Amino acid sequence: MSENLKTVEIFTDGACSGNPGPGGWAAILRYGQHEMELSGSMPQTTNNRMEVFAVISALGKLKMQCNVHVYSDSAYLVNAFNEHWLDNWQARNWKNSENKPVENQDLWRLLLLTIRKKGHVMHFHKVKGHADHPENIRCDALARQAIQDYLKRNPDLGDMNTFTVTHS
Numbered sequence: 757m758s759e760n761l762k763t764v765e766i767f768t769d770g771a772c773s774g775n776p777g778p779g780g781w782a783a784i785l786r787y788g789q790h791e792m793e794l795s796g797s798m799p800q801t802t803n804n805r806m807e808v809f810a811v812i813s814a815l816g817k818l819k820m821q822c823n824v825h826v827y828s829d830s831a832y833l834v835n836a837f838n839e840h841w842l843d844n845w846q847a848r849n850w851k852n853s854e855n856k857p858v859e860n861q862d863l864w865r866l867l868l869l870t871i872r873k874k875g876h877v878m879h880f881h882k883v884k885g886h887a888d889h890p891e892n893i894r895c896d897a898l899a900r901q902a903i904q905d906y907l908k909r910n911p912d913l914g915d916m917n918t919f920t921v922t923h924s
Contacts, residue, residue, distance in 0.1 A: 761823040761877060762787060766814045768828045769885075769895035770806025773903050778910075780902030781806040782895040783814035792817065795898040797906035806899065807833045808863040812870055821875040829885030829892055837880045842868065 765786040772779040779801035785792045807830035836842050845858045883889045
C-alpha cells in the first residue's frame, strides 16, 4: 500500500537556549523537486520538545496520506519509534521503565494522533548532527534563528549575543 502513496522527506531539528529556555524548531519538507522550510519558537521549553514539535509541525502541512521519511539527529525522537519506546510507554499507560510519567507525553500523543489521523506510513532515520548533512545543518540554522528572533521580540529574557544553544 505505501508504494502507492506520495513519498515525502522531512528533515528536522530543534534547539534550546538553556534547557529549559527559549527554544526553536525547524523542518524542511521535500516532495520531488518541491521544498518548503518551516520554523518557529517557544518560550521555556526543552530541546527534546522542540525536536518532537518540528515533526508535528511538518506533518501538519501534509494534506493527504503519505509515505513519510523523517530524518533527525535526535536519538530521543528516532528511538521512540525505531526502538518501540512509544509502544512500551503506551502499553504501560504512559509510564517509562522506571514507572514514572513519560516526559513530553502531550507532544507524543499529538504526534501519534497526527500520524493516525492521515494514516501516514512513517519511517524514522537517525542522521549525525552538525556533520556534513546539508538539510540538518540548514534546520539547525533555522532553529537557531527562530530563537534569536524570539529573543529580539522578548529582550527581557536574555542577551541574544551571549545565548548558547543546547542540542539533543
